[in-house]
Amino acid sequence: MPVWIPNDGRYDTMPYRRCGRSGLKLPLLSLGLWHNFGGVDRAEDARALVRRAFDIGITHFDLANNYGPPPGSAEETFGALLRTDLVDHRDELIISTKAGYLMWPGPYGEWGSRKYLVASVDQSLKRMGLDYVDIFYSHRFDPDTPLEETMGVLDHIVRSGRALYAGISNYPADHTRRAATILRELGTPCLIHQAVYNMFNRWIEGDLLTTLEQEGMGCIVFSPLAQGMLTDRYLHGIPGDSRAGKPHGFLRPEHITEEKLARVRLLGNVAASRGQSIAQMALAWVLRHSAVTSAVIGASSVKQIEDNVAIIPRLEFSADELHRINEILR
Numbered sequence: 001m002p003v004w005i006p007n008d009g010r011y012d013t014m015p016y017r018r019c020g021r022s023g024l025k026l027p028l029l030s031l032g033l034w035h036n037f038g039g040v041d042r043a044e045d046a047r048a049l050v051r052r053a054f055d056i057g058i059t060h061f062d063l064a065n066n067y068g069p070p071p072g073s074a075e076e077t078f079g080a081l082l083r084t085d086l087v088d089h090r091d092e093l094i095i096s097t098k099a100g101y102l103m104w105p106g107p108y109g110e111w112g113s114r115k116y117l118v119a120s121v122d123q124s125l126k127r128m129g130l131d132y133v134d135i136f137y138s139h140r141f142d143p144d145t146p147l148e149e150t151m152g153v154l155d156h157i158v159r160s161g162r163a164l165y166a167g168i169s170n171y172p173a174d175h176t177r178r179a180a181t182i183l184r185e186l187g188t189p190c191l192i193h194q195a196v197y198n199m200f201n202r203w204i205e206g207d208l209l210t211t212l213e214q215e216g217m218g219c220i221v222f223s224p225l226a227q228g229m230l231t232d233r234y235l236h237g238i239p240g241d242s243r244a245g246k247p248h249g250f251l252r253p254e255h256i257t258e259e260k261l262a263r264v265r266l267l268g269n270v271a272a273s274r275g276q277s278i279a280q281m282a283l284a285w286v287l288r289h290s291a292v293t294s295a296v297i298g299a300s301s302v303k304q305i306e307d308n309v310a311i312i313p314r315l316e317f318s319a320d321e322l323h324r325i326n327e328i329l330r
């Protein structure tokens with residue numbers, strides 16, 4: 001008997017965009033488990049977030065070997081939810097994981113070797129209790145391992161049935177192009193690139209987005225809210241329950257500068273004129289490119305997920321709004 005029955009209307013409002021030239025569609029918003037799903041967090045809160053996300057059409061859950069803390073614990077938390085709440089819904093889910101950053105000591109615990117990536121995906125599958133993940137990513141470009149080796153192992157991981165699709169994350173445009181060529185020649189096209197993109201970090205607007213369009217790859221953008229800075233969260237100080245307020249959060253108080261807050265306040269005026277919150281406008285803004293398949297958000301409350309999904313009817317920008325935003329971000 002499943003412990004939870006999801007909402008019947010869960011596919012009624014969420015748009016799904018095709019991922020590059022693949023057969024796979026991803027929801028406009030995906031949920032990332034980088035923060036708030038670790039061993040330090042309350043399992044009941046994690047459960048509420050995953051349930052609400054799935055209930056409103058978020059079919060894609062994004063993980064990595066090192067998410068926690070401690071590293072690995074977000075996969076364990078998600079694995080427990082897969083065995084209980086989501087047990088009857090595996091075929092409705094796109095579950096991704098990654099390897100690239102430090103996971104265990106010694107020379108085989110990070111980067112892009114065949115040794116590390118195969119061991120890591122096997123550990124991830126065990127932690128989540130899965131036979132396969134939908135997308136497996138090389139989490140970062142490794143300057144010391146031949147790209148042929150790293151892409152060869154992504155192809156191997158797909159062919160061995162451990163993953164359905166291969167992806168790369170944080171690769172610069174030139175290495176992305178080479179990676180795409182190698183994978184295409186191996187017969188496992190590169191599905192997707194996961195890259196940071198938000199109003200404070202526009203690097204993908206350089207060469208990357210064009211490269212992805214030319215290569216037929218999808219793009220899923222992470223930290224679209226700049227880890228919470230592009231919201232009203234920090235306008236009146238640093239709340240104790242916020243990412244910057246917690247001892248283990250990656251956003252540190254020194255990142256929240258007066259200069260950034262001043263811009264956020266100005267962005268708030270544009271958002272208000274659109275009838276949106278700052279967070280909602282920031283999400284709609286990253287999704288304005290047709291080359292962006294999905295934005296992977298984080299959340300610490302069910303309300304944040306609901307507020308973020310409420311962008312769906314208001315995604316377009318006028319030329320004047322884009323101009324005002326550009327002026328603020330200059």
Ligand SMILES: NC(=O)c1ccc[n+]([C@@H]2O[C@H](COP(=O)([O-])OP(=O)(O)OC[C@H]3O[C@@H](n4cnc5c(N)ncnc54)[C@H](OP(=O)(O)O)[C@@H]3O)[C@@H](O)[C@H]2O)c1
Binds near residue numbers: 035231232296
């Ligand atoms: N590939 C990579 O290298 C990489 C790197 C980083 C992240 N990622 C992926 O991207 C995912 C998302 O990253 P992120 O968590 O940094 O994304 P984000 O969406 O930029 O930030 C999420 C944080 O913003 C705050 N927030 C969200 N909605 C809000 C709202 N409506 N109003 C006010 N505050 C709101 C929450 O902060 P509080 O917790 O303070 O409430 C939440 O934890 C990760 O979970 C991970 O899957 C990938």
